[in-house]
Amino acid sequence: MDNVESRLVQCFGIIFPELNEKQIRVARKTSVQAWDSVAMVTLINVVEEEFRTQIYLEDVEHLGSFQEILTYIQERGIS
Amino acid sequence: MRLSEALTIIRQQACLQAPAFDVSLACGFTPLHIRTFLTAHLQLALEAKRIEVHTGLYGDFLGNVQRISSEPAHCGVILMEWPDLDARLGLRNLHGWRERNFTDVIDTVEARLAAVHNIVDSLSGQLPVVVSLPTLALPPLEPTFPTWRFSGFQLQLQHLVTSFAASIAKQTNIKIVNAAWLDHISPPSERFDPGSEILDGFPYSIKHAAVLGELIANLIQSPAPKKALVTDLDNTLWKGILGEIGSAEISWDLDHKSHMHAAYQELLRSLVESGALIGVATKNNPALVEEAFGRPDLILRKEHIFPMEVHWNPKSDSIARILDTWNIGADSVVFVDDSPTELAEVKAAYPALETVQFPKSPQDIYKLLAQLRNLFAKPFITEEDRIRLDSIRGSSTRREQLRTAGVNADKFLEQAQSVLQFFSEGRPPDLRVLELINKTNQFNLNGRRYTETELNQCLGDPYTFVWKVNYADKFGPLGNIAVVLGKNQGKTLVIESWVMSCRAFSRRIEHACLDHLFRKFDVSAIELAFEATERNKPLQDFLAEFFGERPSSRLRLPRDLFYSKCARLFHRVSEEVYG
Numbered sequence: 001m002d003n004v005e006s007r008l009v010q011c012f013g014i015i016f017p018e019l020n021e022k023q024i025r026v027a028r029k030t031s032v033q034a035w036d037s038v039a040m041v042t043l044i045n046v047v048e049e050e051f052r053t054q055i056y057l058e059d060v061e062h063l064g065s066f067q068e069i070l071t072y073i074q075e076r077g078i079s
Numbered sequence: 080m081r082l083s084e085a086l087t088i089i090r091q092q093a094c095l096q097a098p099a100f101d102v103s104l105a106c107g108f109t110p111l112h113i114r115t116f117l118t119a120h121l122q123l124a125l126e127a128k129r130i131e132v133h134t135g136l137y138g139d140f141l142g143n144v145q146r147i148s149s150e151p152a153h154c155g156v157i158l159m160e161w162p163d164l165d166a167r168l169g170l171r172n173l174h175g176w177r178e179r180n181f182t183d184v185i186d187t188v189e190a191r192l193a194a195v196h197n198i199v200d201s202l203s204g205q206l207p208v209v210v211s212l213p214t215l216a217l218p219p220l221e222p223t224f225p226t227w228r229f230s231g232f233q234l235q236l237q238h239l240v241t242s243f244a245a246s247i248a249k250q251t252n253i254k255i256v257n258a259a260w261l262d263h264i265s266p267p268s269e270r271f272d273p274g275s276e277i278l279d280g281f282p283y284s285i286k287h288a289a290v291l292g293e294l295i296a297n298l299i300q301s302p303a304p305k306k307a308l309v310t311d312l313d314n315t316l317w318k319g320i321l322g323e324i325g326s327a328e329i330s331w332d333l334d335h336k337s338h339m340h341a342a343y344q345e346l347l348r349s350l351v352e353s354g355a356l357i358g359v360a361t362k363n364n365p366a367l368v369e370e371a372f373g374r375p376d377l378i379l380r381k382e383h384i385f386p387m388e389v390h391w392n393p394k395s396d397s398i399a400r401i402l403d404t405w406n407i408g409a410d411s412v413v414f415v416d417d418s419p420t421e422l423a424e425v426k427a428a429y430p431a432l433e434t435v436q437f438p439k440s441p442q443d444i445y446k447l448l449a450q451l452r453n454l455f456a457k458p459f460i461t462e463e464d465r466i467r468l469d470s471i472r473g474s475s476t477r478r479e480q481l482r483t484a485g486v487n488a489d490k491f492l493e494q495a496q497s498v499l500q501f502f503s504e505g506r507p508p509d510l511r512v513l514e515l516i517n518k519t520n521q522f523n524l525n526g527r528r529y530t531e532t533e534l535n536q537c538l539g540d541p542y543t544f545v546w547k548v549n550y551a552d553k554f555g556p557l558g559n560i561a562v563v564l565g566k567n568q569g570k571t572l573v574i575e576s577w578v579m580s581c582r583a584f585s586r587r588i589e590h591a592c593l594d595h596l597f598r599k600f601d602v603s604a605i606e607l608a609f610e611a612t613e614r615n616k617p618l619q620d621f622l623a624e625f626f627g628e629r630p631s632s633r634l635r636l637p638r639d640l641f642y643s644k645c646a647r648l649f650h651r652v653s654e655e656v657y658g
Contacts, residue, residue, distance in 0.1 A: 010083075010265050011083065013607070014083050014086045014087055014090070017087070017090050030205060037279075038111065041111065041275075041279050041281075042082070042111075042112075042115075043085070045082055045285055046082055046083045046086065049081055049285065050083065057274060057278065
């Protein structure tokens with residue numbers, strides 16, 4: 001697990017403390033009950049804070065899983 | 080504080096098995112991160128409590144304010160932004176930014192503020208309430224006014240809010256967020272997050288939410304104010320090195336470009352008048368310092384300072400002696416010096432002591448003054464604050480007489496002409512009682528703190544009593560120095576809280592308190608809700624006089640045991656009931 005991935009796992013762990021690391025890596029908006037709209041806003045804000053970036057609204061609607069957020073961060077060269 | 084840190088603090092507290100501290104937060108927008116930051120900061124300030132921040136419905140500002148009185152909360156928070164006073168003043172609910180609406184907007188805002196005022200009035204005396212006035216700018220809704228020009232409409236709105244605040248501020252349990260200070264720590268241009276407002280109904284940037292949450296938490300649970308300050312002299316209290324230029328040449332005035340030192344003296348003088356202790360630690364020639372304090376133009380004069388440590392030994396030695404004289408912990412003290420080396424030396428010896436460097440440039444003096452004001456800010460000034468310096472001087476004289484004359488303690492106390500008065504507290508409790516319970520560490524039965532609401536609840540219980548203890552002797556009055564909170568349960572008396580100011584040690588006041596309790600309630604034993612804390616060793620030592628060792632938990636003190644071990648008492652005791 002690289003540095004970006006482990007930091008993203010930590011972000012998810014803050015928002016969804018009931019998930020373990022393995023569950024986080026496969027987490028999807030549709031499969032995690034606690035992943036509601038408030039959790040989504042908070043998660044995006046925590047990720048923005050951790051990676052010192054801004055995630056645009058039009059992108060947020062395509063970020064429905066851990067893997068999608070990880071790919072988004074990696075593709076933009078955010079570290 | 081970062082959002083992730085705040086969330087982590089909250090997650091950790093969720094597991095806490097602790098009594099709840101309930102806050103009713105009333106706002107018209109989605110509370111989202113402001114709730115998170117407020118909860119986290121309060122959790123840090125109130126470690127022994129589980130913080131619960133209750134919020135209401137989105138868009139129902141008045142209903143949410145009204146709800147504060149119907150919830151079992153320890154504190155209320157009213158957080159208003161312009162759209163809460165009239166939805167037309169926001170981005171989310173567009174109802175037409177037309178000039179013909181402006182008169183009606185003014186009327187609506189006035190009516191809403193009047194309604195909030197009525198609710199706040201009805202809360203008066205029930206619980207403390209923190210009010211935050213609009214922190215965000217009005218939207219650009221006037222066709223003839225660019226954003227850099229004030230309009231009469233905007234000024235009228237601001238006038239309404241300011242008048243409202245000035246009126247509710249007269250009530251003692253209302254605390255209002257200082258907008259000027261907020262401007263200082265959260266730049267207005269960085270507060271609004273239009274994206275978040277439009278999409279989520281949360282108008283604040285995370286940075287602003289963090290700052291505002293901390294500020295409100297500080298208003299709910301103010302950090303314990305510092306009790307005392309030790310200051311250096313050269314290039315701190317005055318400009319110049321006394322030993323090099325002499326007392327006539329040191330300065331603190333505009334002519335010598337040293338006015339920043341006068342401002343510092345002015346602040347210290349103001350602290351003295353609010354009951355703070357000021358000491359001096361300087362590496363200097365005592366005769367020269369004496370001469371310098373003879374100058375009549377000093378703002379902070381010799382009589383305002385006690386003690387003065389003037390010699391060439393390390394400053395940490397001076398601090399040790401000063402702390403001993405004051406009999407307070409290093410964490411209650413601030414040390415100000417212009418030398419980073421001296422500050423570091425003192426900090427190494429006393430890590431809990433707050434060290435502050437006196438600035439080299441006048442540009443930084445305001446920052447220092449604001450920092451010291453915040454460190455020492457007290458919610459009220461009591462009679463004890465006014466007599467504190469004299470009583471410390473009296474205690475020092477007393478100790479010196481005991482030491483030099485070789486008088487034994489019994490003889491000395493017999494001659495002290497001590498008078499103890501016990502006052503039964505009524506509702507609302509005296510602010511000094513709250514201060515003693517919430518500030519005393521060393522002689523504290525269990526470290527338990529009480530909010531005003533909790534103490535009021537205790538006072539409403541017919542079996543509970545709260546005594547305030549006042550002491551005076553021939554060396555001067557100490558004022559109200561102890562509080563006993565207990566329950567009369569027939570044959571046994573349970574003491575839930577017992578605190579005594581460290582200024583009152585070595586006078587057998589604690590013995591006299593127990594003696595008075597036994598006599599007054601005629602009980603066979605007193606149960607003490609004792610818990611060991613990191614700081615209550617003096618109380619543990621006192622109990623060890625009776626039990627032979629320091630206790631570890633709640634205990635029962637039988638009457639026979641107390642009187643078989645109690646030292647001789649010489650106090651004249653009286654009890655007054657009021658409330």
